[in-house]
Amino acid sequence: MPIVSSSMTELLRDDLDRFADEHGYTGRSEVIREACQSLLEEYRETEEAERRVVGTVTAVFGYDEPAIERRMMDIRHEFEGSIRSNSHNCLADNEGCVESFVVEASYAEVLRFIGTVRGADESVSVEYTAVPVDLIREEIAEA
Known part of the structure; x- marks a missing residue:
């Protein structure tokens, strides 16, 4: 190898x-x-790449990290057409910061967004969910 x-x-x-x-x-x-x-x-690219999804993306990083906070601002501007909601919260006793996003776009674009947030800095921890919008509609209709 x-x-x-x-x-x-x-x-x-x-x-x-x-x-x-x-x-x-x-x-x-x-x-x-x-x-x-x-x-x-x-x-990996799949037939789902163009399927519209809504996702939540949570990034956690150190408190008072101006370079990371500036990078998050740049990401917000870069993906402003896909971001439906965004918030920045500081943890108690300034233990760290949490940047939360709700995004809506094609699955491929949401994955690109997640990759961009992950690449913001090696110290950023990122978790996410992604749910196809049409499944949400189906579940509501069945309820």
Whole structure:
């Protein structure tokens, strides 16, 4: 197998090593391969790419991080046509910040938005959901 180098913080490297040990992986390479395969599968093009979805995207990052906050503002401007709602909240005792988005667009565009938020900074943790709009209508009609 070819060798691929990757840069990461010492904390991330240590967490990766600990995770590999605790979960029976042979080493960090195996964890990284599995994570890459999962991420690529998540973004793989499908016939669903143009299906309209509504999604929630939550990004968590450190308090008083001007570069990340500026990047979030840039992302808001870049995707303003897809963002239906956005809020920024600081956690108690300034433990961190939470940026929440509600987006509505094609599945491919929502995935592009999620990837952009994930790429804002390596310290940003991102969670999301995406639900096809037509399924929402069907569930409401059945109720």
